Amino acid sequence: MRRTGTTRRGALTATGAAALAAVLAGCGDGAGGEAGSGRSGAAATAARAAAVRAEKRIRTAAARTSLELLGRYERVAAAHPSAAAALAPLREAVRAHTEALAPSGGRAAGAAPSPAPPDDARAAVKELAAAERRASDTHLAALVDAPPELARLLASVAAADAAHAFLLTGIAKEVSS
Structure with a gap:
């Protein structure tokens, strides 16, 4: 019997593609009209x-946000x-x-230490999923002020964070307490 209807994977892919298309459509290259604007060289x-x-x-x-998230992953994996x-x-x-978000290809600045994860593995992974959602929201909020190339990177990282949150909810159901 053939499966019909929308699958979770299909819905996630369509949502991500639509969000990325909207971001890319809204990001111009900012080159319009500067040549004849009469700006001085100093300005x-x-x-x-x-x-x-x-x-x-x-x-x-943005790199600090991802570094804090990485610290959470490290603590949960160790615990x-x-x-x-x-x-x-x-x-x-x-x-x-x-590493991709770090300024000038350098290292990201130090992040605040992440809190200790819960003793229960499922609860720890659920908290990690919530942290991924918050990181996604933070990266999306930064899109407003970002130049086009950085906005595309932030949109991609935000989409990945949202996908990670989705995957972590499944992992939370599978890990032993």
Whole structure:
């Protein structure tokens, strides 16, 4: 018998594709109209410097968010070895996000220490899923002020965080307490 209807995977893929398309459609390259605007060279240089500082500030905050999330993964994996294998691929993805978001390809600045995970493995993974949702929301909020290229990266990381949260809810059901 053939399966009909919408699957969770199909719904998640469609939602992610629609969100990414909306973000990409709203992000222009910002090049319109500057040539004939009459800006002086000093004003244009100052504007570029301000844009670079703003991008670095956004990248630093986003990298810190991902670094805090990575710290949570590390603590949960250390406290609950039964969940460590299932968390490993997601933890490595968060590590890659942290490195991609770090300003100038450097290391992310130190993050606040994450709280100790609950003694129950299921509860710890559920808390990790909630942290992924919060990280996704934080990355989405940063899109407003981000330049186009960084906005695309933030949208991608936010979508991955949302997918991780979804996967973690399934993992929470499977891990032993």
